[in-house]
Amino acid sequence: MKVGIVGASGYSGLELIRMLNMHPIIDGLNFYALTSNANDISDIYPHLKSIVKGPIQKWVADQSINENHIIFLATPHGVSSEIVMNISDENVKIIDLSGDFRLKEEQKYNKWYKSNHPCFSKTSNFTYGLAEWNKEEIKTSNFIANPGCYPTASILAIAPLLKENLIVENSIIIDAKSGISGAGKGSNEVTHFTNRNDNFAAYKIHDHQHIPEIEQFLSMINPKENYITFTPHLAPMTRGIMATVYSTAREMITNEELQELYKEMYKDSYFIRIRDSIPCTKDVYGSNLCDIYPAFDERTNRITVISVIDNLIKGAAGQAIQNMNIMLGLPEETGLTFTPIFP
Numbered sequence: 001m002k003v004g005i006v007g008a009s010g011y012s013g014l015e016l017i018r019m020l021n022m023h024p025i026i027d028g029l030n031f032y033a034l035t036s037n038a039n040d041i042s043d044i045y046p047h048l049k050s051i052v053k054g055p056i057q058k059w060v061a062d063q064s065i066n067e068n069h070i071i072f073l074a075t076p077h078g079v080s081s082e083i084v085m086n087i088s089d090e091n092v093k094i095i096d097l098s099g100d101f102r103l104k105e106e107q108k109y110n111k112w113y114k115s116n117h118p119c120f121s122k123t124s125n126f127t128y129g130l131a132e133w134n135k136e137e138i139k140t141s142n143f144i145a146n147p148g149c150y151p152t153a154s155i156l157a158i159a160p161l162l163k164e165n166l167i168v169e170n171s172i173i174i175d176a177k178s179g180i181s182g183a184g185k186g187s188n189e190v191t192h193f194t195n196r197n198d199n200f201a202a203y204k205i206h207d208h209q210h211i212p213e214i215e216q217f218l219s220m221i222n223p224k225e226n227y228i229t230f231t232p233h234l235a236p237m238t239r240g241i242m243a244t245v246y247s248t249a250r251e252m253i254t255n256e257e258l259q260e261l262y263k264e265m266y267k268d269s270y271f272i273r274i275r276d277s278i279p280c281t282k283d284v285y286g287s288n289l290c291d292i293y294p295a296f297d298e299r300t301n302r303i304t305v306i307s308v309i310d311n312l313i314k315g316a317a318g319q320a321i322q323n324m325n326i327m328l329g330l331p332e333e334t335g336l337t338f339t340p341i342f343p
């Protein structure tokens with residue numbers, strides 16, 4: 001099985017390389033990038049020396065396709081859609097990590113991504129790759145839109161409550177914190193050390209591209225759910241996302257009942273751990289796990305759910321490999337059973 005990673009020089013691409021290099025059924029990796037160019041990937045990433053070998057090449061539409069059975073697009077939005085637009089081979093499997101094929105309404109894509117989609121009609125071929133809720137569809141798909149990092153943490157936290165119709169419509173507030181690697185490898189004012197170290201900041205209030213993605217999926221679970229309030233923050237850490245999700249309960253529920261509901265809902269989900277203590281980002285650091293802790297506050301009638309993931313793994317590359325496993329008929333955890341890194 002030969003796999004191509006487009007965007008191999010980026011952060012998610014590097015995580016794909018690390019994990020696919022240990023994957024039991026993958027026997028060839030090809031690397032592609034835009035400007036990065038090297039005879040061997042370890043020339044630009046010395047930490048890979050004598051472990052991973054292979055040149056970084058330019059992606060050349062149909063020629064590069066033929067070199068691979070599966071393609072991961074770890075490329076920015078706008079770039080993934082350009083690449084897909086120029087692929088004519090319907091048999092290749094594509095897993096796109098960008099936001100280009102997640103939204104099912106063209107107007108929403110153009111509005112929230114602030115650009116016109118070059119091939120929106122191709123979106124209907126893509127399945128949203130959140131395996132905990134969509135596994136059957138993923139099994140029969142050749143094209144996967146891998147969920148965004150914030151949507152992964154947020155949807156996994158709140159979906160069980162919507163499925164059981166336990167919360168008041170449009171009462172969801174998501175307060176999310178991300179490590180800086182979520183912004184990719186580029187260096188700019190946002191990622192600058194002095195702006196991020198010892199600092200905490202909110203951004204894109206009411207304007208983040210993950211708002212329609214979360215709303216779209218939640219409304220599929222419960223059609224009455226239309227609008228969320230979502231505020232992302234940058235935390236002074238390299239990796240990790242914590243989503244703290246608040247909603248108003250229709251009726252009183254005990255913490256024990258919440259625990260039972262979540263455990264039952266995710267009993268077949270290898271990567272979800274329902275916690276009876278409050279999780280932190282390091283509990284899942286470097287793993288494909290998502291730890292979830294639900295709690296009811298009888299004074300306010302609100303439910304708080306905390307969810308933590310590693311943005312580069314369950315939020316990107318690990319979830320993409322989980323999807324590949326399911327597409328290939330393998331157990332979803334194949335090659336992904338490593339423990340988190342703590343401390």
Ligand SMILES: NC(=O)C1=CN([C@@H]2O[C@H](COP(=O)(O)OP(=O)(O)OC[C@H]3O[C@@H](n4cnc5c(N)ncnc54)[C@H](OP(=O)(O)O)[C@@H]3O)[C@@H](O)[C@H]2O)C=CC1
Pocket residue numbers: 006007008009010011012013032033034035036037059073074075076077079097098099147148149181182183184185186311312315316
């Ligand atoms: N970082 C994260 O936590 C998450 C990221 N994502 C999504 O995953 C995708 C990748 O993100 P991330 O790894 O952070 O990004 P990076 O900025 O770290 O890397 C982007 C990569 O794309 C390559 N690239 C850009 N344009 C082209 C092109 N025209 N042809 C081929 N390669 C190209 C770059 O190559 P070069 O080095 O040559 O410039 C680079 O390797 C994005 O869509 C992002 O939104 C999703 C969830 C989480």
Ligand SMILES: CC(=O)N[C@@H](CCC(=O)OP(=O)(O)O)C(=O)O
Pocket residue numbers: 077097098099148149150178179180181182183184209210232234
């Ligand atoms: C910290 C940080 O900057 N995070 C990125 C999310 C990365 C991601 O998942 O974005 P896509 O939906 O485009 O794939 C952001 O807020 O835009």
